Amino acid sequence: MTANYETREHDVLIIGAGGAGLRAALEALAQGASVGVVCKSLLGKAHTVMAEGGIAAAMANVDPADNWKTHFRDTMRGGKFLNNWRMAQLHAQEAPDRVRELEQWGALFDRTEDGAILQRAFGGHTFKRLCHVGDRTGLEMIRTLQDRGVHQGIDVYMECTVTRLLTDGGRVAGAFAYWRETGRLIVFKAKSIVIATGGIGKAWRVTSNSWEYTGDGMALACEAGAELMDMEFVQFHPTGMVWPPGVQGILVTEAVRGEGGILRNKVGERFMERYDPKRMELSTRDVVARSIYTEVKEGRGTEHGGAYLDISHKPAEYVKKKLPSMYHQFKELADVDITKGPMEVGPTCHYMMGGVRVDAETAQSTVPGLFAAGEAAAGLHGSNRLGGNSLSDLLVFGRRAGLAAADHAKRVAAPSLDNAQIEQAEKELLAPFSNTGTESPYAVHRDLQEVMQNLVGIYRTQEDLKKALLDLEKLKARAAKASVEGSRLFNPGWHLSYDLKSMLIVSEAVTLSALARTESRGAHSRIDYPNADPVWEKKNNIIVHEGGEMKRRESPVPEMPPDLKQILAEDKA
Amino acid sequence: MMKEATLRVFRGDSKGGQTVDYRVPIAPGMVVLDALHYIQGHLAPDLAVRWNCKAGKCGSCSAEVNGRPRLTCKTRMDDLPVDQPITVLPMKSFPRIKDLVTDVSWNYRVNRKIPAFEPRPGVEWKISQLDVDRVQEFRKCIECFLCQNVCHVLREHDKMEQFAGPRFFVRIAGLEMHPLDGRDRAGLLKDQLGIGFCNITKCCTEVCPEEIRITDNAIIPLKERVVDEFYDPLTMLFRKFRGDKVQSV
């Protein structure tokens, strides 16, 4: 079987070419490592381009009182103290440098009067903290990293999907992948691998995520023996489009509320007064999402099952300047002029707080040589992420992962590849071509999205979650039998059959963790356990794959040193 | 009775192919990409389509709808006449891989020829918003490559080896007009990237989904900069006289 694939060798292999992956690649390269980046799409199309609002970094350009301690405190509070304190600390301390670095690589942020980087307000942040480029900050970031990357000599394997990590006696040895274009196979040999594959939103029906967000990295890591953590915490962004059906879930940036947008229900009430009278529309995402959901559930929703978000009280020119892409998005896709009338919005699956459990300093997982950064990693955001903390997460921990991965590669000998693992991976990957039934991967995917949407959504109950686990078992069986038509040449049906496997793994991890956590905290809301439980504040849910089965454990939240506790205690709001 | 439309989609690969008609039910607000997804999910699971965000932000789903280069995620079905089949073809200027997917790797090779941002030595990192505004327009580009596809220098005359195409003039404009960039790319533009092949017929501007005014704001200003350095005897003399040393690439 050795002739079936080509082989490439790198010190550091990075899976995913979004913000975290590219930042990791640049850092590993700077350390002198040979770096390969594998991505499912074309370079520059990663989900990072969809990030709109900005990068949170306590640069104090607009509010001089801001500093890392406040950012740290905001992040911990937003995450309801389930965050890894060390990650939150590093993140708050290093984000400003990462932003400056981006600028030195050619990024152009909006400016203050005196020529510094302009910062805007966002939900959960005490100060004006988000460095931004209109409402397309993510695009600016990815283009800057991408253009720097191609000139520094990163090898990019575009439209190439990794389907299995290869191990050598417990440590990472490489990855097995296929080219989407031709269906040909490729094996990577690497001393270090960085998972930077982003989130899992495509397992839900209503999501702001692109098709790539199928949880591949988490599934790969889990199968390779790494631990997943905090998988129950799936962020539903409060404002996605709800009408027309084709655009359901597409993100409506939080900046609309940041710029003064008001939420109303069918009868015209400004309902946030009931749920968070102090912060109103700029409450944290979990609260606003639940509020909208509740309004709809109780019969006060709009015609298409959402809430009205209105910015039309602001001057039309102001709206067009500050929210250009929102203006065009509604105009072109929904025939709504947001300078004249309200938008219809509702919650949409947006972000995964959980992911691969990593060491705070090095971003290394529990498998030696396997690193993870960005949305694919867990820890920084705890049970709920603040807007703007994602882009800074990508830069801070992308860099740390790249650094540590290069360092690891220097210290270890070349691993050896195990042919049996490769053969197994090939057999699995090509199975859908030999399956003879009529099961379509598209049908399984649709049904999976229904299960996750209806049973593992914003509000959860034991009954629903138990049913979801049973349904997932059935879906797994169906997915294993799914067959595909056509050849291996760019065949989306075939691609989906592999993505399905990843989605099913992460869906199960989410459901298992959600079932165990008998409390409501951050993005995880249990109707049968509506309050936060101090006992659960001290525990993270851990998921491991052992003996072909998914197991859940609990692990104590690391104890914070006294000086940081002091920071949290200050100014208890 | 649900309203239906017929999509006439190219099916085939680098060797050839033909169009195939598919009947698709129309939902309110549906875009062409939704219709293609319906075909994938129900009629032809192996229909190759490149897409990512379906929100007009990533620039992956470019194709030619009824002969016009478009992002399929931003082309509404209700803007198209459904009494006759809607043709959906791959971008013409790039080699076909399969169905609607084309090989756009040439663009990535061109990008490598463009020297990256390099700050002038000793710059202070203070930038005025008035210097940023102009460049930010160019930075909106989502690399859908529709401008490359429609540009007749590439589409009709196949000047891939001599000509960089509108996308990369936009990129260079963003670098050249970056207030802190210290490099000069005029020589490169003239000789290797063939800006002279552009006859400013503006199709790139017409198709740009981000509404970047490619011709007026990027290409023509760059042409004028090339004139400064290579065609205008007065400015050339003036530069010599001043002893300007620009870091040419």
Place this chain on the structure above:
Amino acid sequence: MADSPPVLPESRLGSTLRRDSWWVEIIPVVVVLGGFGIYATLRAFEGTYYSWGPYISPFYSPLIDPQHHWWPFSPALLILLGPLGFRATCYYYRKAYYRAFFLDPPACAVGEPANRKYRGETAFPFILQNVHRYFLYLAVLFLIFLWKDAFRSFFFDSRFGVGVGSIVLTLNVALLTLYTFSCHSLRHLAGGKLDCFSCASFGRARFSTWRGVSLLNERHMLFAWSSLISVGFADFYVRMVACGAIHDLRLL
């Protein structure tokens, strides 16, 4: 799901799957530009009926050697090269005539004649387009004369007055001014060539100038057409009055 015949059209002139009438874009260009070209050529060679009272046709201004001391041909021929060069190398007109007359391309995503050698503006003659700014300098010079003509057109035998011709000539030079000052080359020279407005000397002023020219530049096409028509009409009006076909109406 019936198969239909192969469709990817081969490239030849006019091949496209566009459903709209793409050719309607180029017809007005052919008619107006072509018509103007013929009219201007005839008028340039005519060498007479170019002035009446205080009016002088823009085709003949500034009037050089009308008595044919050293130039035996129509004085317009000495003048018209300037405006002609300015318009021929204009970034807007280039688009218009490359499309309409050279069919290169006839319209977006529409095929061109097969097997044509294409060199764009990299070789003679079109490489000469690069001297557009020198025609701009000339055009500004002409504007001075034309404004003087417009001013003079309000004085009939040294007494102030307003005729229809005064208005025609003034409107014409106003439109020509808008056209000239919305020029892409001017936009570049005024400030567009700077990388950093805030760090250049007189940066703020040049930024404002650049922005002003940019605003005009967005309507360059509009000014290009309206001034073309106005300049043709101004000449036509003067000619008609000069040859006695119509009487200039005195308004004041």
